[in-house]
Amino acid sequence: QKEVEQDPGPLSVPEGAIVSLNCTYSNSAFQYFMWYRQYSRKGPELLMYTYSSGNKEDGRFTAQVDKSSKYISLFIRDSQPSDSATYLCAMSTPNTGNQFYFGTGTSLTVIP
């Protein structure tokens, strides 16, 4: 079983829709959670970074962590065609040094 599971999609939504992206994980020691956006032929770009449980909001993006269910989510409000990309979740524990475990990414297309 992989440390982090993420539905690869593809996910296709109309412009203006609310998008929900999710990851599940097996290691209850994960404390640091990140979401990255990766455009085609580019490197991953950090969107959100949270520690432990709770919600964090930044503009149209909201990250949620539910440690009891080992489940994290990224919500995108008022989705735009420029949001079309692959979204990767990543997480680490306090005991794994700088090692982050990544999901395989969800491919999102926002249709104008």
Place this chain on the structure above:
Amino acid sequence: DTAVSQTPKYLVTQMGNDKSIKCEQNLGHDTMYWYKQDSKKFLKIMFSYNNKELIINETVPNRFSPKSPDKAHLNLHINSLELGDSAVYFCASSQGVHQPQHFGDGTRLSIL
């Protein structure tokens, strides 16, 4: 003023050759990484260096050898290239443990 830059962007070479990929970051970070991303977009850490010292060395063939001449640079040398080495290799950097990583745009390696 690119934060993490890798060269070359594309590398096409024959099986059995030796090649190097260079990475430089101008963010003042103390930790640098090499990741391999396969055709299914799975991002897996290979090496991590903190202040020029190796701190993570995942199970990769010893044909792969990282070298960090200083905190701002981390190079990757690959000997006796094999077909299975075809992938996108990403360099990343972060400031401190558990801090989000900033990625370069990748080096696309194709083995003929």
